[in-house]
Amino acid sequence: MEQLRRAIEEQGVGIGRDVVKVDMFLNHRIDTGLLFRMGEAWAAEFRGEKPDLVLTVEASGIAMAVAAAHALGDLPVVFAKKSAAVTNNGDMVEAPVYSFTHKQQNMIRIDKRYLPEGSRVLIIDDFLADGEAVRGMMSLCAQRGAEVVGVGIAVEKGFQPGGRKLREAGIHLKSLAVVEEIRDGKIILREED
């Protein structure tokens, strides 16, 4: 998506070999105009899949999920909550998510009532690297008998395996920008399809 690519190239910061900082327009400060155009891009990609619910995980995925849901005709948004501990609460479904960044495993959880059996779920998230968060959300959907009809990502790290694995599994995945590599602090994006 051209506007996101330009924002990454002009404002994004690459650190080391694998850190992509976009917190000046995406996940600390939000460029609201860009956000809603991203929502429209995901809606154009996934409208044909007829999602009836947008799922994300707190915190920085929420803004993007809201923008996508709005562009799809104000679908409901559900955000999974993060917590360190496993609780045995019968009303919740849970899945583990390992964070390579923070070197720790968290649980994500969702109230069963908000992910009804048979839902057609569009997963939206800001980053896709190893794919752990998406895998966790897919597990929540599987536990509830809900169908994942698509996965929309803002920034995919193309040099990590998450995107490849999802595509190989036949998941309808759309990343609005794919980072090919980070070279001398510069973020190199993959050419658009």
Place this chain on the structure above:
Amino acid sequence: MEQLRRAIEEQGVGIGRDVVKVDMFLNHRIDTGLLFRMGEAWAAEFRGEKPDLVLTVEASGIAMAVAAAHALGDLPVVFAKKSAAVTNNGDMVEAPVYSFTHKQQNMIRIDKRYLPEGSRVLIIDDFLADGEAVRGMMSLCAQRGAEVVGVGIAVEKGFQPGGRKLREAGIHLKSLAVVEEIRDGKIILREED
């Protein structure tokens, strides 16, 4: 705001004397149509204050801040991050926020670059009870020489002192719904102005 009041009366759950559960449409599952109408209500209230930035705190404030910012012409949104520890990072401003619900103090923080001196800040949050989160965000603004031109809240607990203190301090506060009391599990709302 009539639609929010109706959602609270029809779907909200009161627990004990002071817990208001609205997670079925506001802060776990989001009713996106209602969310954007709330954004418009805040925009109508605060447009005249000429805010140039909407500030909230992760996680559940983010959706509401995005809706308000959109209705105000796609203003940037900045969300303060929560963390347990105090760090000495020169690029951040920090403020303590005591949570009566969780009986612990957290720090909220923001990158200085995203809260420029002289900004006209509209603070948006989901709940106002004792006012700790708003007070923390006001402290961040004061530390940066930014002006708080308004505070927009979804649900104010009128039986806790946060709202009264802000009004007494001359803050332009707009709560879209004010809970008067919880009686036998029923949420009693204050009559609208």
